[in-house]
Amino acid sequence: MVLTGHSLGRNKFEQLLKQGRLSKEAINATYKIMRRIEGEELGVDAAEMVVTSTMQEIEEQWGLYDGFDLKLERKLRVRRQRRVSCLGRYMPRMVVIPPGMDFSYVTTQDSLENDGDLMSLLGSDDRAQNKTHLPQIWSEIMRFFTNPHKPTILALSRPDPKKNVTTLLKAFGECQLLRELANLTLILGNRDDIEDMSNSSSVVLTTVLKLIDRYDLYGQVAYPKHHKQSEVPEIYRLAAKTKGVFINPALVEPFGLTLIEAAAYGLPVVATKNGGPVDILKVLNNGLLVDPHDQNAIADALLKLVADKNLWAECRKNGLRNIHRFSWTEHCRNYLSRVERCRNRHPTSRLEIMTIPEEPMSDSLRDMEDISLRFSIEGDIKLNGEIDAAARQKKIVEAFTRMASLNSNTGIVYGPGRRQMLFVIAADCYDSNGETTETFQAMIMNVMKDAGLCFGLGNIGFVLLTGSSFRETMQALSCCPVNIEDFDALVCNSGSEMYYPWKDMVADTDYEAHVAYRWPGENVRSMAMRLARTEDGAEDDITEYVAACSSRCYSYSIKPGAKTRRIDDLRQRLRMRGSRCNLVYTHAASRLNVVPLFASRMQALRYLSIRWAIDLSKVVLFVGEKGDTDYEDLLGGLHKTIVLKGTVAYGSGKLLRNEDNFKREDAVAQGNPNIKFVGTSGGQNIAGALVALGIK
Structure with a gap:
């Protein structure tokens, strides 16, 4: 990723x-x-x-x-x-990889040689009659200046305190030589009445007006009230034609797109040394970096670029020569090159996706290809590669045939990919000691019974998601009067292992390879147990539960009453050491499962959805009101969820997060239409919930 x-x-x-x-x-x-x-x-x-x-x-x-x-x-x-x-x-x-920009709007007319339009605006010769053809924003800016021939120092930003415009104004006001050589243009958003603006914006603009008055900068500073977004390129053009400078004096600038825009129009720049401008100027080499808190440094940098025409010309030339480094073409080239390196380091394994085999034609439509049908088709001539009448007729017949085949149950051979829906049982039914309760078996029986009554067992596939090991799962199912082969898949050890009872009882090696990515394996085995203990905990508070361990899951038994770290705390400690794992407390908080990062019950369900070509919207999940610490992950998504009240007495949620972390309502949307609650696992309640979820 x-x-x-x-x-x-x-x-x-x-x-x-x-x-x-x-x-x-x-x-x-x-x-x-x-x-x-x-x-x-x-x-x-x-x-x-x-x-x-x-x-x-x-x-x-x-x-x-x-x-x-x-x-x-x-x-x-x-x-x-x-x-x-x-x-x-x-x-x-x-x-x-710097963001890309579109420079198509920068035209050849932006060269310095073509400055006749500026002369027209200033009215120095007969071309003054052509003022009506010039950008309106130029007139809006130039009307502020007593001497509009001077270079323009341009600042363009929101009226935000972080943009540090007031320090720029102080630097300009207190440097007499800079005031003699240049004008200052402040483009600070749009306003009608300062009093109607937000508090921070009104404070900035009020301070700007007070500073202009304090330093008597009338005729030297432009601060137009309005400009359109489409006029921003013209503002840059005007500053470039006056041989001006662009400045970004922000306290911190995450990137600085305005610096790139200014460079595209040939403007040298002065920019804050805090943030993205450091990288931009390193590439463009078209200006100077300054400490935004030092107004003398700001004034000196501006004065250097305005007064030294050779330096100004060199910065302009460098910016125009290197600006392509920030184009969309360059961005895409760099991005794709980096992605290709990732692909070379991790070649993707091919996952076999089950396809739906073509079914034989139903008896009622078996001879349809031999029947001549006429359809109203305008003309027999192909237009722009369109198929002719005969070919179109054949395609329509084939479409009818496929639809009839899909709607018929004749001759269907069972395979997981042929299921119309999946019913997934993920209720964590444990007692206070972490042992599976009888409610678990009763719930499975009721769900299968209700599914058969509502849809027919041949149309529904059943999947079991559990935090128990495969051995424990088989033992629990042996007490249940259902055939193990009735399940299409068993997902055990909190999503780290997958088995197909209808096929064999061997773990899916493709799934194991899929979740093995970035799995630290043996390197995390002792570390996780050590970090899960609290500072004042005893050595035997957490011990390895060997019977439930596998190559993709390390299980640890929690002594009753022992204090252990919550999931968010333990995950943080592992992250800071560079170990990426998924952590789940299960069996009523009496066991900790450490599994690969990409192994989870929800990820396993998505894996089956893709491999069996069953859309997640056709999946119904049955859970209790509480469960393992991955319970929240099971509630959100495209699938439907039915919460069976009273089926789970003890959960592990108390070990999920610290109190100062986010709450469940932040992760699970309230009033989710895909979640329905039923009082018991009885047939009528489940059937009613399925209807309410739009499943018929």
Whole structure:
């Protein structure tokens, strides 16, 4: 997987906390930001490569995440290159690929030689009569200036305190030489009345007006009230024709698209040294970096570019020569090149997808191909490659034949791919000691019985998802008056193993290979047990449960009353060490299963959906009101869910998350129309729930 993040949650969370307006709890309640952060952490877990815009994004944003450590990533990369074992640890590769831009709107008329239109605007000769053909925004800006012939220093941003426009204005106002050599244009969004703007924007604009008055900058600073987005290119053109400079003095700039836009029009730039501009100027070599807090440094950089025409011309030339590095063509080339390297490192194994075999024609339509049918078709001539009348007639007949075959049950040979629906039993029925209860067997019987009454057993496939081992599952089913062959699949050990009773009782090796990706194996076996214990825990609080272990699952028994770390805490500790695993407390919190990252009960269900060509919307999941710590994952998705009340007495949810993390309602949408509750597992209640879910 290739991950491209945007506006990352941890960085947003820190910024909101620094503002001091909202508490941590209020931020999470408003933005569900802890759920978002966990989603981004899961993305890092699964990603082979993470695409970023700048190095600043890697160091200061992704560096905040548990799943990424720049130093550890480099160490692991060196170990791989030297063919030294990484001991099951992994960090995704972070690569900088700047966003692409469309430069098609930049035309040849933007050259400096073609400055007749500027002369027309300034009215220095007979061409003044052509002013009506010039961009309106030029007149809106130039009307502010006493001497419009001077170069224009252009700043274009929102009126946001973080954009640091007031420091720029102070730098300009206090540098007399800069004021003599240049004008300043501030494009700060659109406004009708400052009083009607948001508080932060109105404060910025009010401060701007006060500073203009303090330094008596009337006739030297333009601050038009309105501009259209389509006029932004003309604003850049005007600044370039006056041999001006573009400046981005933001306190922190994540990337800086305006710098690239300015360079496309031949404008040298002055930019903040905090963030993306460092990478941009390293490529373009068309300007100077400054400390945004140092107004003297800002003034000196602007003065250097405005006063030194040779430096100005060199920066302009460099920007135009290198701007293609930020085109969409270059972006796509870099992106696809990086993706191809990932493909070469991890060649994809071919997964056999079961196809639906063609069925014999039903008796009622067996001779249809021999019947001559006439259809109303306009003309027999092919137009733009369209099929002729005879071919079209044949296709229609074949379509009718296929439809009739699909609607007929005659001659169907059983195979999982022929199922119309899947009923999936995933209720975690354990007592307080983690032993399977009789409710489990009763629920299976009722679900199968109700399915047969409603749809016919031949049309429904049954799948069992459980946190128990294969041996424990077989033992529990042996007490149930159903045939084991009635199940199309058994998914055991929290989604790490899959068996097909109708075929054989051997684990699916393709599935094992599928989930083995990034599985640390033996390297995590003792580490997980050690990290799961709390500091004050005893040595025997957690012990390996060998009977349930397999090559893709390490199981640990939890002593009654023992304190163990919750899933989010344990996952964080493993992530910070570069170990990527899926963790599940099962058997009423008496057992911990450590399985591969891509192994889970829900992922196993998706695997079957793809392999058997059964859409997830045709899957019905039966669960209790609580369950293992992966219970929430089973509730969301395209499938339908029926919650059987009273079937599960003891769950493991208390060991899922700490109190300051996100809540279940942040992960599972309230009022989900795909989820229905029934009082018992009785036939009428289940049948009614199926009808309510649109299943007939």
